[in-house]
Amino acid sequence: MSWSSASLSLKYRLRRAHPRRGALHRRLNRLDLADAAEIKAVQEQRLRVLVRVAAAKSPFYRDWFRTSGVDPREIRTIADLSLLPLVSRRDLAERADDFRTLPRRLMWSVRSSGTSGVPIECYRTITSSVFELAVLEHQWGWFGLPSNSRRVVLRGSNFAIGRSRGPTMAVPGANQLLVSSYHLTPDRVDVIVNEIRRFSPDAIEGWPSSIALLAALLRDRRMTIPVDAIITSSEMMAPGQRTLIQEVFDAPVIDHYGQTERTVMAGTCEAGGYHVFPSYGIVETIPVEGSSTRREIVGTSLQNTGFPLLRYRTGDEVRPSAPGPCPCGRALPLLGVVDGRVEDTFTASDGRPLPLPSSIVDDLTGLREAQIAQLRPGVFELRVVPGKGFSQSDTAAHATRNIARQFGPGQELRVRVFDALPRPRSGKLKTAVVEQPLTGETRPARPAIPVQRDS
Ligand SMILES: [Zn+2]
Numbered sequence: 360m361s362w363s364s365a366s367l368s369l370k371y372r373l374r375r376a377h378p379r380r381g382a383l384h385r386r387l388n389r390l391d392l393a394d395a396a397e398i399k400a401v402q403e404q405r406l407r408v409l410v411r412v413a414a415a416k417s418p419f420y421r422d423w424f425r426t427s428g429v430d431p432r433e434i435r436t437i438a439d440l441s442l443l444p445l446v447s448r449r450d451l452a453e454r455a456d457d458f459r460t461l462p463r464r465l466m467w468s469v470r471s472s473g474t475s476g477v478p479i480e481c482y483r484t485i486t487s488s489v490f491e492l493a494v495l496e497h498q499w500g501w502f503g504l505p506s507n508s509r510r511v512v513l514r515g516s517n518f519a520i521g522r523s524r525g526p527t528m529a530v531p532g533a534n535q536l537l538v539s540s541y542h543l544t545p546d547r548v549d550v551i552v553n554e555i556r557r558f559s560p561d562a563i564e565g566w567p568s569s570i571a572l573l574a575a576l577l578r579d580r581r582m583t584i585p586v587d588a589i590i591t592s593s594e595m596m597a598p599g600q601r602t603l604i605q606e607v608f609d610a611p612v613i614d615h616y617g618q619t620e621r622t623v624m625a626g627t628c629e630a631g632g633y634h635v636f637p638s639y640g641i642v643e644t645i646p647v648e649g650s651s652t653r654r655e656i657v658g659t660s661l662q663n664t665g666f667p668l669l670r671y672r673t674g675d676e677v678r679p680s681a682p683g684p685c686p687c688g689r690a691l692p693l694l695g696v697v698d699g700r701v702e703d704t705f706t707a708s709d710g711r712p713l714p715l716p717s718s719i720v721d722d723l724t725g726l727r728e729a730q731i732a733q734l735r736p737g738v739f740e741l742r743v744v745p746g747k748g749f750s751q752s753d754t755a756a757h758a759t760r761n762i763a764r765q766f767g768p769g770q771e772l773r774v775r776v777f778d779a780l781p782r783p784r785s786g787k788l789k790t791a792v793v794e795q796p797l798t799g800e801t802r803p804a805r806p807a808i809p810v811q812r813d814s
Pocket of ligand 1: 628629630631632633634685686687688689
């Protein structure tokens with residue numbers, strides 16, 4: 360991902376200036392007042408559109424409808440979804456291009472390692488990205504936060520490397536001040552606080568682990584930065600983290616749940632409910648083996664016509680939802696607590712905390728499975744299972760570059776190739792782990808590659 364201020368600003372402006380924005384906001388406002396039957400009707404009308412597009416233009420679904428004997432016109436209601444197959448992350452990892460209905464160049468491509476060690480590539484139409492932003496802004500509106508709010512954003516970063524650049528970067532067109540998640544240390548806190556105060560934010564937004572790191576630094580100095588809202592996503596928030604960030608930033612938490620695959624989205628309301636945004640996607644849940652309380656979220660995207668995913672197994676588990684109706688008065692369906700991403704924070708060679716370290720492997724290509732492990736502070740091991748188009752030297756060079764850009768110079772990385780990554784006792788592969796070196800390697804390891812200094 361390129362983090363240049365100009366490209367971020369352009370992408371944001373493009374979405375904000377889209378001609379359909381006004382109509383989307385009006386539709387979202389109407390759904391807030393709709394009853395359950397009206398909401399279902401809106402979903403089913405969109406579902407029929409998505410199924411029609413998928414059956415006609417996506418090679419994956421074209422093949423499936425032809426061989427299954429199901430007529431796409433039979434899929435008319437949410438109940439009819441059960442006629443369609445479940446799609447797994449593995450299907451996407453192996454055949455992402457077969458899901459596309461449009462040429463690659465007409466869509467935005469995104470890569471992610473997620474939490475499960477299986478890297479995928481997804482595509483988004485510009486219209487679905489505009490819709491995504493509209494839904495987020497709509498949710499902010501529940502808390503009185505305007506769509507042009509000034510936001511401090513802590514979501515990784517790879518801009519803050521070297522002596523010449525500080526730990527923050529302004530994106531004027533997007534009203535954002537980016538703060539590096541990897542440079543939240545006591546010696547930088549004064550610079551960061553001064554930049555934030557000068558920026559005068561309405562909200563702070565990002566990974567809960569990063570916001571909590573900043574909040575802890577502020578608390579240690581008995582400082583607060585009151586804002587109107589704290590916008591979080593991508594990770595589970597521990598209760599201690601929530602208390603800490605609410606104390607330091609003195610604002611309500613606006614959390615949302617989504618996936619790189621963009622099938623469904625949900626978020627908190629001002630009354631504490633966790634609502635599905637029904638025009639974004641349809642949520643089903645299926646049983647989780649070995650658990651009587653948790654279920655897996657299965658999502659059907661209703662907006663991304665360029666990359667239709669119907670009944671996609673997200674791998675995310677959810678607990679039972681609160682009994683309705685929500686005190687906020689909206690009939691939007693309620694979702695339980697999502698057991699989202701929980702990752703150990705890595706430590707750099709100079710002791711800096713490195714939150715959500717799986718982002719290092721997000722954009723690597725040619726891999727069936729990938730895992731980044733911290734062997735000791737500043738010493739990391741990338742474990743990979745080769746996929747289509749794999750090149751060990753390219754993977755090593757790419758990961759080395761990512762580490763230098765994101766974690767900073769002075770780290771060490773080695774790459775080890777496996778036929779299959781050893782599973783922990785839980786059976787669930789994690790993308791980022793802090794542990795000791797593994798045994799059981801199946802191919803010769805390369806010698807350690809010292810990470811080059813970024814000039
Ligand atoms: Zn509510």
